[in-house]
Amino acid sequence: MFSFCSDPTALTDAQWLACYLTTGKHMAFYLSFVTVMLLLLITAPVALAFGFGGAVAARSQILPLRWFGKTYTAMVRGVPDIAFFLFFVIALDQGLEWINHQIRCPDWTDPIRNGLEFRVCPQAKIPLGTSAQTWHEAYNFGLAVFTFAIVFGAFAANVLFGAMQAVPRGQLETAEAYGMTRRQVFRRILVPQMWVYAMPGLSNLWMILVKATPLLFLLGVEDIVYWARELGGAKTQAFTYPHPDWRLYYFLGLLVFYLFLTKASEVFFERLMRRLTLGQATLGGEGQRTA
């Protein structure tokens, strides 16, 4: 990075640190913060969409759809996150490859499950064995985002279901009296009003999602926890920048990062809540009106 970094053994402490903190490995570490933020920014809206779908399904008048909504929330909420993550990612990956295999290699005769091996034809591998490592990483990341969205979508579905039930019946009745159809009541009255009831639950979920991001590490995505452990471990002279066990400092850095992130989220949610409360038939809304 800097010109004086060419000979790390002959550096002053400050220069050494400057060089050390800008190695290729540290750049990968800094980039992994982007990975985590990207995960959060993609997962949150997708999970919210899943949650909305789940909540609507759970309230549906069509019985099978209602069953689906209820089963989804009950099942995913009832299984420990880590167990679900470990199971679902493998199942999803193998499921996709199996389908791809049926499409691309209908003439394949070797068994797919051969003892412990799961072996589809090379054309059906996702991503292909020949694709660059970036694609493998992107695919793993995609699987992780989808799994996070399924899990957090189930929780969001429960929150939104509760919020929909909490909208005062009188509001809906009034809308019906004005001659609105079921669909119109839902879109114009129920959905705009439910957010204020959903907010406490959803902001809680966001916090849990932020704190669950290290699960990425479990799924083989090289996230900030992976790099903190890798960089913090004691390094011998085999490395350009040898140092003793510094894991404590790296993990301390992560701690600060997460605290900062959750604090910023809290401030954001407080403002959002103030906005959503405006003009609502709740205690908070009434307070704002008379203030």
Add this chain to the structure above:
Amino acid sequence: MKHLILTAAALALTASMGLAQTVRMGTEGAYPPYNFINDSGEVDGFERELGDELCTRAELTCEWVTNEWDSIIPNLVSGNYDAIIAGMSITEERDEVIDFSEAYTPPDPSAYAALSGDVDLEGGVIAAQTGTIQAAHVAGSGATLVEFATPDETIAAVRNGEVDAVLADKAFLRPVVEESSEMVFAGDDILLGSGIGVGLRESDGELKTKFDAAIQSMKADGTLNALITKWLPDSATW
């Protein structure tokens, strides 16, 4: 139309050629000097240099990927990569699940490192990495085994006094002991396993043949010995 068919055929041909040649090499990246991630974020070490040479000789395009040690065999079997080259000794238990190329190092000496030379190696508490031949040896020796997921944590456990000693490959422990004022080797070296080999899927006979041939040619012209002397000074050569 003819042009289209030709293009499609050419594409299919290059695709299948590519499929036959790219080999994804799985390693742990946390076990210097065998394999580690250097400061520029690349896989480096004895096995990086060896693997690249093997791929050149076998005329394969190789790509390096890292994977946690404890899931390194399952992920080979499920096809995330095609070869394990991660200081993995050939043992009977592993051979039941995966295949090995012929060994590229003779049985490697393992050693105990501790804070003092007179710790009780038979009755004490000994650290080893999960799923290694060293862990199996400690479990059978009568000492209390404490397992860790990464090699680095086994060393940290000795330093904090959580365990009395660590058992690992001597080539890995040597720089740790030499550069530390407090750690020393304890007891005698022990020879475990039947050498380190490339781990492959049982169904990948073709790849095994290629790697075997490349390893034999490196043994024959002495380049393998030169690599061993360079990276693993305590190990025997061929």
